[in-house]
Amino acid sequence: MANKFLEISKVGIEFPTANGPFTALKDVDFSINEGEFVSIIGHSGCGKSTVLNIIAGLYQATYGGVILEGKEVNAPGPDRAVVFQSHALMPWLTVYDNVALGVEKVFKGQKTKAEMKSWVEHNLALVKMDHAMRKMPHEISGGMKQRVGIARCLAMQPKVMLMDEPFGALDALTRANLQDSVMEIQKELNTTVVLITHDVDEAVLMSDKIVMMSNGPAAKVGELLEVDLPRPRERVALSKNEQFNYYRQQVLSFLYEKKGVVDFNSAKQQSDKQLKAKQQDSNNDGDETIADKAS
Amino acid sequence: MTVPANTSEVASSNVDIIMRKFSDTLRSFDLKTAVYPFLGIVIFLFFWNVAASRIDTSLGQFPGPAQVYQQSVTLIEEHLAEQLKAEAFYERQEKRNAKKLAKNPDAKIKVRKYTGKETFLDQIFTSLKTVLFGFFIASAIAIPLGIICGLSDAVYKGMNPLIQIFKPVSPLAWLPLITMVVSALYVSEDPYFEKSFLNSAFTVALCCLWPTLINTAVGVANVDKDLLNVSRVIQLSALTHVRKIILPASVPMIFTGLRLSLATGWMVLIAAEMLSQNPGLGKFVWDEFQNGSSNSLSRIMVAVVVIGLIGFALDRIILMAQRFVSWDKQAVLR
Ligand SMILES: Nc1ncnc2c1ncn2[C@@H]1O[C@H](COP(=O)(O)OP(=O)(O)O)[C@@H](O)[C@H]1O
Ligand SMILES: [Mg+2]
Numbered sequence: 001m002a003n004k005f006l007e008i009s010k011v012g013i014e015f016p017t018a019n020g021p022f023t024a025l026k027d028v029d030f031s032i033n034e035g036e037f038v039s040i041i042g043h044s045g046c047g048k049s050t051v052l053n054i055i056a057g058l059y060q061a062t063y064g065g066v067i068l069e070g071k072e073v074n075a076p077g078p079d080r081a082v083v084f085q086s087h088a089l090m091p092w093l094t095v096y097d098n099v100a101l102g103v104e105k106v107f108k109g110q111k112t113k114a115e116m117k118s119w120v121e122h123n124l125a126l127v128k129m130d131h132a133m134r135k136m137p138h139e140i141s142g143g144m145k146q147r148v149g150i151a152r153c154l155a156m157q158p159k160v161m162l163m164d165e166p167f168g169a170l171d172a173l174t175r176a177n178l179q180d181s182v183m184e185i186q187k188e189l190n191t192t193v194v195l196i197t198h199d200v201d202e203a204v205l206m207s208d209k210i211v212m213m214s215n216g217p218a219a220k221v222g223e224l225l226e227v228d229l230p231r232p233r234e235r236v237a238l239s240k241n242e243q244f245n246y247y248r249q250q251v252l253s254f255l256y257e258k259k260g261v262v263d264f265n266s267a268k269q270q271s272d273k274q275l276k277a278k279q280q281d282s283n284n285d286g287d288e289t290i291a292d293k294a295s
Numbered sequence: 296m297t298v299p300a301n302t303s304e305v306a307s308s309n310v311d312i313i314m315r316k317f318s319d320t321l322r323s324f325d326l327k328t329a330v331y332p333f334l335g336i337v338i339f340l341f342f343w344n345v346a347a348s349r350i351d352t353s354l355g356q357f358p359g360p361a362q363v364y365q366q367s368v369t370l371i372e373e374h375l376a377e378q379l380k381a382e383a384f385y386e387r388q389e390k391r392n393a394k395k396l397a398k399n400p401d402a403k404i405k406v407r408k409y410t411g412k413e414t415f416l417d418q419i420f421t422s423l424k425t426v427l428f429g430f431f432i433a434s435a436i437a438i439p440l441g442i443i444c445g446l447s448d449a450v451y452k453g454m455n456p457l458i459q460i461f462k463p464v465s466p467l468a469w470l471p472l473i474t475m476v477v478s479a480l481y482v483s484e485d486p487y488f489e490k491s492f493l494n495s496a497f498t499v500a501l502c503c504l505w506p507t508l509i510n511t512a513v514g515v516a517n518v519d520k521d522l523l524n525v526s527r528v529i530q531l532s533a534l535t536h537v538r539k540i541i542l543p544a545s546v547p548m549i550f551t552g553l554r555l556s557l558a559t560g561w562m563v564l565i566a567a568e569m570l571s572q573n574p575g576l577g578k579f580v581w582d583e584f585q586n587g588s589s590n591s592l593s594r595i596m597v598a599v600v601v602i603g604l605i606g607f608a609l610d611r612i613i614l615m616a617q618r619f620v621s622w623d624k625q626a627v628l629r
Contacts, residue, residue: 058524076527088521092543092622101539102529136622156529 005034005192006160010064011054013047024050026218028064030211032160035190037183039203041251042213042222048196051213052164055194056082068159078106081158085165087145089137095148096133099123102156123155124148126185143174150182154189163195167202176235179206187231200255204247205233212254223254358593363600366593374414381409413574415594419601422575425492426564426609429499430557436500437507437556438549442537444508445515445545458508466502466563470571473497491573498567499560506555514548515541543622550617554610561606576602 011028014021024047032038040048053059055066057076065072073080081102089098099120107116124130127147132140137148146166153161166182167175183206186193197203203210207227214222227247229238238244340360350357358366392404413421444451474494481493488496518541526540568577580598583591 056524056528058527076524077530078528080528082524082528084521084524086521088519088525090522090525090540090543093539101531105529105531105535152525 004031004067005036005069006032006055006194007067008032008051008055008064009067011051011061011066012063013050013054013059014062023218024216025054025061025220026063027220028213030221030224032192032194032209034192036208037186037193037195037206038209038211039195039197039207040211040213041197041200041203041255042219043215043255044198046213046216047219048198048213049164052082052162052194052196055160056080056162058082078102078156079159080162081153081156083146083149083153083161083163083166085168087137087142087149089145089148089152091137093137094133095124095129095135095137095140096120098137098148099152099155102152106156120155123151126154127151127181141174143170143178146170146178147181150178150185154185154191158191160192160194163193165196165198168198175202180235182206183231183233200248200251203251204244205235205238210247210251212251222258223250225250352592354587354592355589358596362593363596366590367597367600369590370415370594370597374416377411377414380411384409384411415579415598418574418576418579419605421492422564422568422577423605425495425573425575426499426557426561428492429496429564430503430560432496433500433503433556433560434507434553437504437552438511441508441511441549441552442515442541442545444512446537446541451512451516458505462505462509466498467566467570469501470494470498470567473501474571491571494571495564495567495573495575499564502563503556503560506559507549507552510548510552510555511545514545514552517548518544546617546621547623550613550621554613557609557613558606561602561609565602 008028008030012023012026014023016022028047028051040051042048050059054061057066057073057080060074065074067073068079089095090101093101100116103111103116103120107119111119121130121133124133127150129144129147129151132144137145140148146169150163150166153163163182167178170178179202182193185191195203195206204227210225210227211221212223212225213219225247229241229243229247344359344361347357347359388407392406395402395404440454444454477490477493477497481488481490522540522544526536531539564575565577565580567573568575569581570577572578572581576598580595583594583598
């Protein structure tokens, strides 16, 4: 943790609702190194997307903040480009134009028209979609759309690529293909990636580090797991790998056995806080010890 | 190439081909698209005929399809006759002026407009011009305003009470006010537009405003959130954002608004013309009613059918425009 490339620092968020503010996240705290592939895993509704949206600048954290290369960021920008689960391609633009939309804005004044064109084509080739440049989004399959979404993101040369369950809506085979493509590209470009997932295999297969989130409300980081497996990773070989299965078991155990632990801690903290207001600061160490154990 | 033995064989093979083609077309004929509408019209005409023959009014029997058809022919003939008169008038005028100039090259010549009776076809043309002019004014205001309302919650909340209050007001209630304002403000020696034309057009515009404004605002406000987020991540400029994201995304809703607007505008125009005696189809209907000849009801009925057909055609034209503009060529447009 020498150079903290991206720091999520004590982030908390409250959403205004009809029954008063709803605390979705509280004290979410972790950091990411440059070139690292980090997954955030947790049960549905725990606040994974909210974390990603805060990093992207699409949501404003109520407490804490996000620091990228030493500077706080709190507005969206192409340096933290997002791949959306719903692919979010403009249905009225061709595959090429969807990618070009970002390129034309980001490289305005830096690249000539011809350079932009070849840059768009290069990125589409990277995700193996250069054959369908002139197609409309409704003419290509779901997996292909997601490839284009990834190309659009990569083409902006983001410092961090944020992916919100990008493979969630795809069938198993397409998903496996796309996972391999993303790993390949990430290795080649050394992009920093934050991937949101609820798929344990996906998290272990793809990540250098897994951030496990406790259940909401007031979700926080439960455990951190460093995945130390050599790359390139090959899913068939890994399925028999002991180390891989150990990591897998660790994540499964967090999700299905210990999922309450952090909540119990925080619940205890709450009651402690009410009883002994003076000691509330020292009680915060609880989850850090868990995180330390994991890493 | 084999030469057929006799002519009858050639004939029969030709008949064969024709028959086959005929049965092919019959089979490919979609019942729903052609036969049913046709049947519907035939049945309607039958009941109309039966009902008309039983209704006696003070202006004679209610016209059936046959009388109405006959009057439509008469109306066209009247128009052609009027055109001939106009031509003759201009010819005479030209000759007179030419003679004057021949006598004295510095003579002031007058070119007068032919002021004959406005025929049915003239009135159709006037009404069309008026409705389109009013519709374009309204759209030019309503679409940009709707986009701003859809983009900004504050503007929408500010505008909403005004929209809700003015929307249900029949534009006919505005008509006297518009008439007075136009005659007060539009003073010109050589007016490009007639005042009556502007009165009707502004009345139309006033009722064309709301459906387009509301639908555009709703369309813009409901653009897919993910697409908006993409735009924010890319940091598109406001103008590019509207042009590349907001407008294409809300095209279907904008056009829904435009179609509603034009339909109501057309209905209101006829009423406004009847009420204010401004030239147009409404005036034609009113004049015929006041006229009260034995043919009047038939002539009014012709106008009714024509008003309907034009309303239908206007709607189709907007649909075609939508097909042309919209990215979604698959969308089922009704
Ligand atoms: N804009 C919002 N307004 C109110 N509540 C929200 C909003 N976004 C998310 N939430 C709430 O925050 C919690 C976390 O949501 P989310 O981050 O989407 O979960 P996940 O992505 O892990 O499934 C949920 O309880 C959700 O209802
Ligand atoms: Mg989510």
